[in-house]
Amino acid sequence: MDIREMNLKLVMILQEWDPFNIGEEGYDGEIEDVIQSVHDLHHPSDLAKKIQAIYEESFDQWIPLQECTKVSYKLLAVKMDATSQT
Incomplete structure (x- = not known):
């Protein structure tokens, strides 16, 4: 799976x-x-905190x-799958 395919799945x-x-x-x-954060981060809790911050900043809702x-694990699973195939 290339980066484009991975990004589409994300x-x-x-x-x-x-x-x-x-x-x-x-x-x-x-x-x-x-998606940029998925590329930059590798730990589910770090990604989860980043996701929370991104959405809270945009929507002023927590x-x-x-x-x-839960979402961070799904996203990182796609990333791991993509990197294991290269």
């Missing part, structure tokens, strides 16, 4: 997540920031860290 996971129930298309900027952690 986008799909984040669109399906829809933490504020505003629809898949309502998070384009946040998704872009989270997401429980546990919810962000």
